[in-house]
Amino acid sequence: MGPSGSGKSTLMHCLAGLDQPTGGTVTVAGRRLEGLSDDELTRFRRDHLGFVFQAFNLLPMLTAEQNIWLPTELAGRRRGGRADERSDLRARFDQVVDTLGLRDRLRHRPAELSGGQQQRVAIARALVGGPAIVFADEPTGNLDSAASAEVLAFLRRSVRELGQTVVMVTHELDAAAHADDVVVLADGRVTDHLTEPTHDRLVTALGARAA
């Protein structure tokens, strides 16, 4: 976490293979990302990573279900692949949809969903492929407090119940308080690293930087 302009999103873009770092190395799931071609990066992303963005998360012309299937479909895993893989995917899809409470929303288009529901669809999409890491960039940035709490709870549940690693970028203390591990950034540098932080410790960490 960190304030605006601290470099959180840039760091995440580099970690997630959306952008190439100008220096240093990035290793995700045992794979060195720097020096990979655009196509290799793209394939790595769709096979090993999941994404939840702040806004523009969903394609407007696709239904919620189509949006959830999108990455696996792009990778050709949904229609191609072996039968047992397809049934695994299907089972995971059902599990994720039920966990996120989206069963009765699957046929809706994004414009017919509330902000919180849209983010839940995005989370489902990120989880369904069974990625190594889910990257969430300010996932609650556009939501009211109730919806925020709901989305954070779902992210939390996916960590606890599905064993999913989630890397979240945020500048909100409440959101950061849900994490097991918090790296605090300011002006492009790491200023603190907290494990199992409480609200107070986070305030202190940010305050120390501010002082």
Place this chain on the structure above:
Amino acid sequence: MRTVLLASLRTHTRRYGAALLAVVVGVVFIVVTAALSSAVRDGLVAGIDEPYAGADAVVEKPTADEAATLLAAAGEEGADAWLVGWTMQPVVRGDDVVDTSADVGQVPAAADRRWQDLEEGRFPSAPGEALADVNAAKAAGIRVGDELRIGSGADALEVEVVGLADSPSAFSSASVYVLWEDLSRWRDSLYVSSVAWAGGGDHDAAAAAVRDHVPDAELMTVDAFVQHVQKEVNNEVDVIAVVVLLFTVIALLVAVLVINNTFAILFAQRTRDFALLRCVGASRRQLVRSVRWESLALGATAAVLGTGLGLGLGHGLVGLVRAQWPGARMGHADVGAGWLLAAAAVGIGVTLVAAWLPTRRVVRVSPLAALRPDDSTSPRTGAGRRRVALGLLTVAAGVAGLVAAVATGGYPVLMAGGAATFLGVLVLGPVLVPALVRAAGPVTGRLLGPAGRLASGNAVRNPRRTAATAASLLIGVTLTTAVLSGMASSRSAVSEAMDRQHPVDMAVTGAGTVPADLVRRVAAVDGVAATAPVRGTTARVAGIGETPVLAAPALTDPDVRAVVHGDELPAPGDGRVLLPWDELGDRIAVGDRVTVAAGGRELTLRVAGGEGWGTAALVSPATLARLDRDAGLQAVWVRAADGADPEDLAGSLEAIAGPVEAELENGLAQRSYVDLQLDVVTGGVVGLLGIAVLIALVGIANTLGLSVLERGREHALLRALGLTRRQLRRMLAAEAVLLSVVATVLGSVLGIAFAWTAVQAVVEPAVAGAGLVLPWGQLALVVATSAVAGLLAAVLPSRRAARVAPAAGLALD
């Protein structure tokens, strides 16, 4: 607001590129048409008066006999008379046929009446000498001193080319000029456009002298005659210019759709800008005025560019034609200020009209829209029920009109019905086009996988935009398909008529009995597919003179069957004689009884008319036997191989026919001439429509390009989720191809339907049994071309879209 306007023009210039191009092409089209028609007019009008210099009176279109009378009378009265006219004759040099049908005209004998401009050698001074047109001579490789044989059979004339000359005017030009003494032998086939009379000093005296010999001559002064011809020329050029401008209107209509779409998309993208301006205090009126000024600036720029480019292109084309084809009689281009102003006004007008509706929509933007998140990419509702009802009603009215047109054959009803049907389809576009795209979706999905499925989803997300883009292409494709199918149908109808007029490709007819081995020698010629021997004799036909009389062959003879086109062959009954239409006239008419004499026998036969076998009379075999018991081989009828060149074949046959005093009838040349004309008309119309199609493709590229800008974030998201660059490019290409193919298929269906109704309503009454003939190859080419063009239209936008890195795309505003 001026700062806003200027800044907006600066920022959005590139996005207006396609709209600008569409208007510029339309304006260029107008100016080039004006330049070319002015040059053609100038070239045709120039020098019309020169052949009549020094004349006191001009007789318009006398018969050949009247002209001969006048030319003879002038000599007796000490006056001068000369004619401008032609006869079409084959010209042979040695064994080499120079031209199977060259126009032969007169060169006056008197030195001060020769109107041809001598370029080399001298004028003919005695019979047997000829003057050749310098351009025709250059094309055929004729030089001064060459010996030519003009005409065939008994009328053939041997001449020496003594000079080369140019004609001052297209209306007096011939390929070869000879003296009247030589020309008069072809009096039967001579067409005289005018006779000039000089003598008596003034018009009245000359007119009186002419009337003495030809009482009902159409007399005019030289000035009046020249003005009369100029007026005719002007009218003809005007008609052509109007036809071409009709295609300009179609192109501009397409341009309106493209510009309208551009503005609609741009304004949708700028909704937040407009709302922000409203927030900071711009009134609605200020906002509308600002965007209208923007469209005016666009129109004015296009008008200036278009007139400039058009002038350059027009003058360049005219200069090119003058330099490359000096014989083409292209004058100087002179585009009047009126044309330029009109072209510019049309360009500006079209832009303003096209921008009018979208600018009205700008007014409705509420200031609050600036504060809401950007939702320009969310799907909009498509067509209301009212639109569907209106569209269906218009289509129904149009179809009713078409049905009425088929029933009554009424031309205006046909046009109105077609226009209404098309308009209805355009109104239904936002429903129809997306439905078709959805129907085609599974195909692209199967072919291209997820990229294809996304493409078909993208193609229908904004039904109005999709429909407008498709409509622009629809117009061009519908018209092209209709023209191609209509032309193919007319061609087959015409071809049936040609079968009747020219049942044989070539006929070699002897003046007397020809050697028996002629059949074998003709059959051996390259390009001859089949031959049939025809028996006959030479007879005197009262009122015509010596003429070959042939026994009409019967179609039941397999040799004849193999030679004749179609299923009909004129079969005169016993006691009848079929004479070629050319031989019938004042002296003999259909239904007359004429005496036909051969070898001391005489028969009286009833006359009927026919054509297609050359200058011979046809009788039944029994009648021929009564005329001449020993009738031998007199003619050989020839069927040319498919694709044989009429000139080459005629040359080879002439080389065989000449030495045995036989005449050649070339029906194949007529047939290929008609084919060529149809080809030229089809090519010309399709070429002119091509400009409308070109503008439409610019429109597709434009819509796609602007949509790509709009969907930047979406593409970034797709890339983040695992769409490779290639898949992204493929997705956009598939979207463009889907759009263009759907528009093309819809257009082809409409076009074929229109062609069918047109054939039923217009061609069928004229040529019984004419049906719709579909040129499948050409239609497939149209679809393939538009698919490829759609692919090309996607190249630039998809490259631009794929270049953006996912992270950069996500950070887009």
